[in-house]
Amino acid sequence: MQHPENDKAYKGLAVNSGVSSQPTVNPYRQLRRRRQLSVNDYVEGILKGDVSVLGRAVTLVESTAEAHQSVAQEVIEKCLPHSGHSRRIGITGVPGAGKSTSIDVFGLHVLRQGHKLAVLAIDPSSERTHGSILGDKTRMEKLSVQPDAFIRPSPSAGSLGGVARKTRETIVLCEAAGYDRIFVETVGVGQSETAVHSMVDFFLLIQLAGTGDELQGIKRGIMEMADGIAINKCDGDNVDRAKLAAAQFRNALHLFPPTPSKWRPEVVTYSGYYEYDIDKVWDMIDRYFEYVERTGYFERKRQEQEKYWMIETINEQLRSKFYNTPEVAALLEQKELRVLNNEQSSFTAAKDVLDFYFERLRAEAGRCD
Numbered sequence: 267m268q269h270p271e272n273d274k275a276y277k278g279l280a281v282n283s284g285v286s287s288q289p290t291v292n293p294y295r296q297l298r299r300r301r302q303l304s305v306n307d308y309v310e311g312i313l314k315g316d317v318s319v320l321g322r323a324v325t326l327v328e329s330t331a332e333a334h335q336s337v338a339q340e341v342i343e344k345c346l347p348h349s350g351h352s353r354r355i356g357i358t359g360v361p362g363a364g365k366s367t368s369i370d371v372f373g374l375h376v377l378r379q380g381h382k383l384a385v386l387a388i389d390p391s392s393e394r395t396h397g398s399i400l401g402d403k404t405r406m407e408k409l410s411v412q413p414d415a416f417i418r419p420s421p422s423a424g425s426l427g428g429v430a431r432k433t434r435e436t437i438v439l440c441e442a443a444g445y446d447r448i449f450v451e452t453v454g455v456g457q458s459e460t461a462v463h464s465m466v467d468f469f470l471l472i473q474l475a476g477t478g479d480e481l482q483g484i485k486r487g488i489m490e491m492a493d494g495i496a497i498n499k500c501d502g503d504n505v506d507r508a509k510l511a512a513a514q515f516r517n518a519l520h521l522f523p524p525t526p527s528k529w530r531p532e533v534v535t536y537s538g539y540y541e542y543d544i545d546k547v548w549d550m551i552d553r554y555f556e557y558v559e560r561t562g563y564f565e566r567k568r569q570e571q572e573k574y575w576m577i578e579t580i581n582e583q584l585r586s587k588f589y590n591t592p593e594v595a596a597l598l599e600q601k602e603l604r605v606l607n608n609e610q611s612s613f614t615a616a617k618d619v620l621d622f623y624f625e626r627l628r629a630e631a632g633r634c635d
């Protein structure tokens with residue numbers, strides 16, 4: 267192309283001819299299909315501590331596809347004998363309490379002690395917010411670059427029970443892969459605490475001081491579940507208020523009935539951001555584990571939790587099978603109308619639907635004979 271600038275008489279900058287524009291898609295990139303793994307591949311990979319295989323196995327656990335679930339259940343079954351050797355710690359607190367900041371530094375603390383750490387989350391609301399807010403790697407900047415830390419956001423699909431079960435199953439896989447410290451994070455505003463409580467050994471409540479009502483937004487039930495309360499942001503002008511809040515919490519805890527373990531929940535202050543007194547939090551947690559291991563409560567609680575999860579799983583599967591039967595759904599709709607129009611009582615309507623379902627099951631069983 268002719269440019270006046272390329273004229274010999276022209277003294278300014280010249281324009282070179284340049285190269286034709288590059289294709290926008292790299293032609294050398296081959297679409298790589300990931301090899302499907304067998305159950306044994308998964309199990310071997312997990313037991314070797316292969317993070318990518320572990321990640322894929324967790325994806326299977328989270329999947330709702332039936333084919334994925336059947337592989338996932340086999341993998342879990344085979345990993346079970348290698349699981350259990352960890353300390354499972356639940357961490358809760360209202361949004362803004364400093365959970366991610368704290369988990370980042372707590373995590374580094376346990377890694378420095380030579381442990382491998384998995385950070386999981388239960389956040390049943392994540393479906394509504396399109397993508398999980400908890401456990402997000404970007405929120406734990408220091409931890410996410412550590413090779414011995416495995417961070418996984420909350421499974422997003424489904425009911426609280428379903429989400430919790432998946433997290434619980436992920437714990438089994440992580441333990442089999444050698445992670446001996448497990449953090450399970452949850453937002454301290456709803457029912458997910460009960461679910462987390464039923465899968466951890468120690469339950470830590472992160473609290474803030476200086477917002478007036480010291481029991482801010484935290485339901486009494488959550489306080490009762492806590493094995494330890496850690497008042498965060500004990501730094502700068504906030505130190506006195508944090509200490510005062512700690513005293514108030516200690517007083518409040520005195521009024522609570524004794525915990526099943528007879529452990530007296532402790533209250534400590536720290537600063538996650540400035541990393542003050544992190545070891546104070548951790549000493550409390552260590553003391554708890556020494557106590558429950560000595561008294562045998564550790565084992566008892568784990569057994570109780572196994573039972574709880576068996577029943578939960580049965581309930582969940584029954585419920586989903588029942589409600590996912592199209593004929594049941596259709597009948598339910600009819601019955602709802604009748605109940606709303608006062609043509610039938612809710613109890614007899616429920617009985618009719620259940621009778622219909624059980625009759626259907628019997629007929630199905632008859633056909634199989």
Ligand code: GDP
Pocket residue numbers: 359360361362363364365366367368498499500501536537538539540
């Ligand atoms: P989360 O919602 O519970 O996960 O809370 P974040 O960890 O995201 O923290 C919420 C805000 O509190 C952020 O702006 C943090 O920088 C700040 N924060 C967290 N920990 C501390 C702390 O120990 N001291 C102070 N002053 N600020 C903190």
